[in-house]
Amino acid sequence: MSGARTDVEAVEAANTALYEAVERGDLDAMGDLWLDDGVSVVHPGWPVLTGRGEVLRSYALIMANTDYIQFFLTDVEVAVQGDTALVSCTENILSGGPAEEDGSVGPLVGGLVVATNLFRRVEDGSWKVWSHHGSPVLVEGEEEDGEEEEL
Numbered sequence: 001m002s003g004a005r006t007d008v009e010a011v012e013a014a015n016t017a018l019y020e021a022v023e024r025g026d027l028d029a030m031g032d033l034w035l036d037d038g039v040s041v042v043h044p045g046w047p048v049l050t051g052r053g054e055v056l057r058s059y060a061l062i063m064a065n066t067d068y069i070q071f072f073l074t075d076v077e078v079a080v081q082g083d084t085a086l087v088s089c090t091e092n093i094l095s096g097g098p099a100e101e102d103g104s105v106g107p108l109v110g111g112l113v114v115a116t117n118l119f120r121r122v123e124d125g126s127w128k129v130w131s132h133h134g135s136p137v138l139v140e141g142e143e144e145d146g147e148e149e150e151l
Helices: 003-024 027-033 052-064
Strands: 040-042 068-081 084-096 108-121 127-136
Touching (some): 003 027, 003 052, 003 068, 003 084, 003 127, 040 052, 084 127
Antiparallel strands (some): 068 084, 084 108, 108 127
16 A cells, blocks of 8 residues: 555544544544644634634534534545645534433434545644634525525
């Protein structure tokens, strides 16, 4: 296997680990995935957050206020240039609220987000997240207020 292919696979694994940490609500794992400084994040509808503390706090808030979330990544593209890697993908998100009183699954909501994740290789050879930017995708036929267009 070539070194370039190995790098792409390693970045794909780091990208997958990012989403799995959110799904599990694992803030410790999330902290292990990010660089120590110079990081930033833009969640859909949020302002730019910079600095490790602000970034991890944002994920803590998301995890604390989300009972269920699952990401199905599509259109994943990975580009590696030296010690920097760029991943673009579509996050097909399924999330839900608390369970119903009878124990059945609570309401589920789907959404689409186009994301760009920037990674840097660190001294031990692992890839760490430098920046994440997510932009919501409006589904065709949907208006801003959530009502469907009349044909």
